[in-house]
Amino acid sequence: MAGSTEAEPRPMRADARRNRQRILDAAAATFAAEGIGVPVDVVAERAGVGIGTLYRHFPTKEALFEAIVVDRIDSMLARATAPNEGDDAAEHFFSFLTTMASEVSTKHDLTDALAQAGFDLKARCAEKFDQLRAAIDTLRQRAVDQGSVRGDVGTDEVLSLVVGVCVGSGKSGAACPAERLVGVVCDGLRVRS
Amino acid sequence: MAGSTEAEPRPMRADARRNRQRILDAAAATFAAEGIGVPVDVVAERAGVGIGTLYRHFPTKEALFEAIVVDRIDSMLARATAPNEGDDAAEHFFSFLTTMASEVSTKHDLTDALAQAGFDLKARCAEKFDQLRAAIDTLRQRAVDQGSVRGDVGTDEVLSLVVGVCVGSGKSGAACPAERLVGVVCDGLRVRS
DNA sequence: TGACAAACGGAACCTTGGTTCCGTATAGTG
DNA sequence: CACTATACGGAACCAAGGTTCCGTTTGTCA
Numbered sequence A, B: 001m002a003g004s005t006e007a008e009p010r011p012m013r014a015d016a017r018r019n020r021q022r023i024l025d026a027a028a029a030t031f032a033a034e035g036i037g038v039p040v041d042v043v044a045e046r047a048g049v050g051i052g053t054l055y056r057h058f059p060t061k062e063a064l065f066e067a068i069v070v071d072r073i074d075s076m077l078a079r080a081t082a083p084n085e086g087d088d089a090a091e092h093f094f095s096f097l098t099t100m101a102s103e104v105s106t107k108h109d110l111t112d113a114l115a116q117a118g119f120d121l122k123a124r125c126a127e128k129f130d131q132l133r134a135a136i137d138t139l140r141q142r143a144v145d146q147g148s149v150r151g152d153v154g155t156d157e158v159l160s161l162v163v164g165v166c167v168g169s170g171k172s173g174a175a176c177p178a179e180r181l182v183g184v185v186c187d188g189l190r191v192r193s
Numbered sequence C: 001t002g003a004c005a006a007a008c009g010g011a012a013c014c015t016t017g018g019t020t021c022c023g024t025a026t027a028g029t030g
Numbered sequence D: 001c002a003c004t005a006t007a008c009g010g011a012a013c014c015a016a017g018g019t020t021c022c023g024t025t026t027g028t029c030a
Helices: A014-034 A040-047 A051-057 A061-081 A089-106 A108-115 A126-145 A155-170 A178-189 B014-034 B040-047 B051-057 B061-081 B089-106 B108-115 B126-146 B155-170 B178-189
Strands: none
Touching (some): A014 A040, A014 A051, A014 A061, A014 A108, A040 A051, A061 A126, A089 A108, A089 A126, A089 A155, A089 A178, A108 A155, A155 A178, A155 B178, A178 B155, A178 B178, B014 B040, B014 B051, B014 B061, B014 B108, B040 B061, B061 B089, B061 B108, B061 B126, B089 B108, B089 B126, B108 B155, B126 B155, B155 B178
């Protein structure tokens, strides 16, 4: 009854805050390098904490994962909505896609999160993801309006292309830098001259 | 010492042959529809045999998988080396890529096999895979020589693009038919007019 | 038709990886 | 400095899925 407004009951102990951060850092690095597959105990070990501690902060592996991915998407979102410094809308659009590709193909966890089934992050990060899609759509639309990018390929398709390319880049055979592959895709998106 | 030439000791019992085929069929269908993730007992059940039987024919899940994938690659290989009926090398090349895309994106197991890490089918199917790559390279080279396809994108890159696109098609968000995405890629491969 | 090797079925086993539980250690406070 | 709520560590637990084992069944051949 009393104080039902729940105004931040307790501040959180110092070591707890520190550990939480350590876990987050270790997880980000580990998942980025090796993908979702890495067992949680490995993350805990690298963070220098016990598994119990990890689970105290993140009730589930997926929760930990979510915390990281949301962050990643946020930073992409920021980049997508940044003001266009140059003038060419198409180049701006393509440049964003390229940056996104190198981001995604560098962070293995993102690749997994976006491409791999089995995790329904999609459900949890839906908001963020939709925002990102919307932002990209704006970029694309501008480029289309300007007349240099074909209008018959939607944002969802563009996303599929970029994400797919990142996956294809990382795994299949030898090294093909994602940026290069995205270059081909972008050329495919240009209006034929 | 005696008879060390190993000239096919025994013919294999009738029911065994039948069961082997059933397993192969069930596995092909199941893996195609649901990917590598499906547990072996499910396959056994759908084939109408016990797990023991399945393991008698295929000593390991990977072996079973390999049997199927090799077959799939073979059929793609056949298509890749089929004589060019039309005349336009570029169209022939693109048409093959499109067919390959629809094949791969339809057969979930192929997607998994080609894109997903964790299975080293690559090691086992290396031969077949190399043959396929070589065949595709021939198609590509012809198209390049003809002057309608850019020469600065290698076969490995093309493969990464196509495979990536298939993965991106299946998973990320709503349905984007792989063929359509490959279309964009092909446009990106055309020499700018 | 009887005998035997080959094949079958599926319970049991093992490993891997996520999650829980609880006794111990410690930051924060009077 | 003592006391308590908070946090910690990691052993133990549980589920999933691949693989093995062995008693039973069944083709095949004389």
